[in-house]
Amino acid sequence: MRDRDAERIGIRLHAEGLVRGNFGNISIREDQGFYIKRRNAYLDAPRELIFVPQEGAIPEEASRETIVHREIYRTTPYRAVVHAHPPHAIALSYISKEVRPQDCEGELLYPRIKVVEGVSGTHTLARTVAAALQNSPAVIVRGHGTFAAGASLDEAYVLTSAVEHACRILILLRQIKESG
Amino acid sequence: MRDRDAERIGIRLHAEGLVRGNFGNISIREDQGFYIKRRNAYLDAPRELIFVPQEGAIPEEASRETIVHREIYRTTPYRAVVHAHPPHAIALSYISKEVRPQDCEGELLYPRIKVVEGVSGTHTLARTVAAALQNSPAVIVRGHGTFAAGASLDEAYVLTSAVEHACRILILLRQIKESG
Amino acid sequence: MRDRDAERIGIRLHAEGLVRGNFGNISIREDQGFYIKRRNAYLDAPRELIFVPQEGAIPEEASRETIVHREIYRTTPYRAVVHAHPPHAIALSYISKEVRPQDCEGELLYPRIKVVEGVSGTHTLARTVAAALQNSPAVIVRGHGTFAAGASLDEAYVLTSAVEHACRILILLRQIKESG
Amino acid sequence: MRDRDAERIGIRLHAEGLVRGNFGNISIREDQGFYIKRRNAYLDAPRELIFVPQEGAIPEEASRETIVHREIYRTTPYRAVVHAHPPHAIALSYISKEVRPQDCEGELLYPRIKVVEGVSGTHTLARTVAAALQNSPAVIVRGHGTFAAGASLDEAYVLTSAVEHACRILILLRQIKESG
Numbered sequence: 001m002r003d004r005d006a007e008r009i010g011i012r013l014h015a016e017g018l019v020r021g022n023f024g025n026i027s028i029r030e031d032q033g034f035y036i037k038r039r040n041a042y043l044d045a046p047r048e049l050i051f052v053p054q055e056g057a058i059p060e061e062a063s064r065e066t067i068v069h070r071e072i073y074r075t076t077p078y079r080a081v082v083h084a085h086p087p088h089a090i091a092l093s094y095i096s097k098e099v100r101p102q103d104c105e106g107e108l109l110y111p112r113i114k115v116v117e118g119v120s121g122t123h124t125l126a127r128t129v130a131a132a133l134q135n136s137p138a139v140i141v142r143g144h145g146t147f148a149a150g151a152s153l154d155e156a157y158v159l160t161s162a163v164e165h166a167c168r169i170l171i172l173l174r175q176i177k178e179s180g
Numbered sequence: 181m182r183d184r185d186a187e188r189i190g191i192r193l194h195a196e197g198l199v200r201g202n203f204g205n206i207s208i209r210e211d212q213g214f215y216i217k218r219r220n221a222y223l224d225a226p227r228e229l230i231f232v233p234q235e236g237a238i239p240e241e242a243s244r245e246t247i248v249h250r251e252i253y254r255t256t257p258y259r260a261v262v263h264a265h266p267p268h269a270i271a272l273s274y275i276s277k278e279v280r281p282q283d284c285e286g287e288l289l290y291p292r293i294k295v296v297e298g299v300s301g302t303h304t305l306a307r308t309v310a311a312a313l314q315n316s317p318a319v320i321v322r323g324h325g326t327f328a329a330g331a332s333l334d335e336a337y338v339l340t341s342a343v344e345h346a347c348r349i350l351i352l353l354r355q356i357k358e359s360g
Numbered sequence: 361m362r363d364r365d366a367e368r369i370g371i372r373l374h375a376e377g378l379v380r381g382n383f384g385n386i387s388i389r390e391d392q393g394f395y396i397k398r399r400n401a402y403l404d405a406p407r408e409l410i411f412v413p414q415e416g417a418i419p420e421e422a423s424r425e426t427i428v429h430r431e432i433y434r435t436t437p438y439r440a441v442v443h444a445h446p447p448h449a450i451a452l453s454y455i456s457k458e459v460r461p462q463d464c465e466g467e468l469l470y471p472r473i474k475v476v477e478g479v480s481g482t483h484t485l486a487r488t489v490a491a492a493l494q495n496s497p498a499v500i501v502r503g504h505g506t507f508a509a510g511a512s513l514d515e516a517y518v519l520t521s522a523v524e525h526a527c528r529i530l531i532l533l534r535q536i537k538e539s540g
Numbered sequence: 541m542r543d544r545d546a547e548r549i550g551i552r553l554h555a556e557g558l559v560r561g562n563f564g565n566i567s568i569r570e571d572q573g574f575y576i577k578r579r580n581a582y583l584d585a586p587r588e589l590i591f592v593p594q595e596g597a598i599p600e601e602a603s604r605e606t607i608v609h610r611e612i613y614r615t616t617p618y619r620a621v622v623h624a625h626p627p628h629a630i631a632l633s634y635i636s637k638e639v640r641p642q643d644c645e646g647e648l649l650y651p652r653i654k655v656v657e658g659v660s661g662t663h664t665l666a667r668t669v670a671a672a673l674q675n676s677p678a679v680i681v682r683g684h685g686t687f688a689a690g691a692s693l694d695e696a697y698v699l700t701s702a703v704e705h706a707c708r709i710l711i712l713l714r715q716i717k718e719s720g
Binding site: 338342 | 374377380381382383402445447448450451452454455480501503504531534535
């Protein structure tokens with residue numbers, strides 16, 4: 001069930017262009033730890049998820065960004081996390097410290113989406129992302145991608161999709177206004 | 181049959197990028213009411229549609245935008261409604277009160293596509309949308325998305341797809357002209 | 361076999377965004393006539409093609425653009441025709457009388473792609489398109505779409521795909537140069 | 541297995557828009573030669589790959605770009621090669637001699653992606669591409685597309701996908717900055 005859910009959501013993320021290649025990762029909280037995508041696996045055709053305990057050594061086969069997921073589960077009550085690389089959200093992240101959606105779903109879900117900075121794979125970034133998620137269910141890491149968290153994988157995916165939709169609208173709007 | 185049609189059209193809407201995540205909804209008129217997508221369901225993988233009577237309480241599981249669909253069925257003879265979030269149509273909606281397609285299908289189907297405003301979930305918006313659909317089978321709600329209506333789900337979907345195609349061409353054209 | 365080929369190519373055209381909704385059509389030459397997509401059918405989920413004789417009345421169920429296909433078969437030796445609505449090709453068609461690809465496939469296949477004008481559904485447009493295809497296997501009708509012809513459906517589809525690829529590169533290039 | 545892998549990767553390349561029509565090709569090294577896509581076959585629906593010996597005549601059914609693949613295998617230890625036509629990478633190739641990704645995956649994988657020039661189908665281009673791949677696993681041929689090489693088809697595909705992602709971000713970023 002857990003593996004089927006992960007594949008179902010991975011297929012959606014890939015179909016919407018929110019991840020490409022074997023990038024991005026997802027995880028689901030369990031007692032004493034969480035299940036996460038394997039390193040190098042494709043989100044849309046994952047092999048079975050791998051269990052990571054909340055404390056102690058991280059299995060080598062686990063996704064490279066496992067420490068971010070672990071920090072999120074340590075400091076928040078979310079049950080699932082989606083990390084994606086949505087191109088419009090990444091592009092906007094270079095030019096501002098927060099994104100303010102103008103579409104009505106974006107405005108409702110996220111009046112402001114925080115943009116944070118940090119070096120991939122570091123504990124500092126893990127803490128920064130987890131801290132940002134305490135105030136909002138999604139955050140953009142500058143030049144890298146989004147982390148969204150929710151009560152379920154479906155919720156974390158829908159939030160990711162909504163962030164990219166909002167950012168795409170914002171970029172189209174800049175292009176239109178400029179050419180007006 | 182009804183549920184299969186809904187899924188078939190939902191798959192098309194998602195494949196063309198007219199909806200993302202679990203946004204958008206569709207409905208089909210019946211005697212004394214209509215069937216509509218369930219709240220939070222994915223258009224491309226819906227569970228069975230839920231019946232909403234034309235009068236009286238709206239079931240809680242029904243889509244959040246059910247009141248717009250009900251107002252459309254109350255005031256027009258359409259048999260099906262598609263509500264989508266096409267990004268180019270939404271982007272254009274911020275800068276004008278009507279969209280005038282320049283592609284030949286757009287010109288034929290919709291010499292002018294009205295842009296209306298209103299707060300999501302309100303009866304005022306429901307009335308505004310339904311009123312606009314009395315003169316034209318499609319309307320864009322500013323910053324939100326399209327409502328298209330027709331004699332069948334297929335017709336309402338094709339109209340939605342044509343509106344987004346027209347808006348995409350208009351935006352590309354602005355970009356080209358500007359860079360000329 | 362003919363119907364399966366038509367569906368296979370229709371699925372490719374839709375997957376690449378070369379047609380949306382139920383727009384676009386394809387045909388395959390036969391003795392004394394040709395088979396063409398039915399009116400309102402989806403290219404990617406067509407019902408069986410319908411036979412149109414080279415002379416005489418056109419069946420009502422045949423695609424709205426049947427007269428263009430008939431004129432092409434009357435005046436050229438092509439065996440198959442694909443009519444699509446590729447957005448970048450349409451956008452470029454508004455600003456020039458011919459498109460000159462800069463990508464290497466485009467340069468090889470089409471040093472110049474002619475842009476013609478005409479009212480959809482008229483015999484004048486049918487003659488204009490057929491005449492243009494005598495010198496080049498593809499042509500763009502301003503504000504409308506492409507007609508490509510070849511020895512097979514596969515060839516006509518690949519040409520269509522190459523035209524849109526070339527036009528997309530040209531538009532991206534204009535956007536990049538301008539922002540340089 | 542080899543043919544199934546080729547189809548699996550071809551489907552991914554097509555789904556991500558890295559190839560269109562029947563363009564692009566892939567190969568896998570073997571003892572004394574390599575297997576490559578057949579000429580005119582679709583990457584996402586290839587017939588079985590064809591064997592090309594490392595020395596001597598090239599079978600006629602082999603992909604038109606077989607000499608590039610052969611030169612890569614002759615001069616490097618890579619086990620697989622992917623040649624694609626990613627539109628954003630091609631567009632950027634016109635305006636610079638190297639692409640410098642700004643997204644964090646791009647920066648890690650390719651601080652600089654070289655852009656080379658050459659006429660398709662020539663031995664000169666084959667040598668230029670193979671030489672560039674000695675210093676970096678991916679290269680862009682101006683106005684044409686990418687060659688990426690790796691220890692496996694999966695690796696060469698993921699690199700291709702990452703190059704296009706980086707180029708897409710760069711183009712979006714130029715558009716945003718300009719409109720700021």
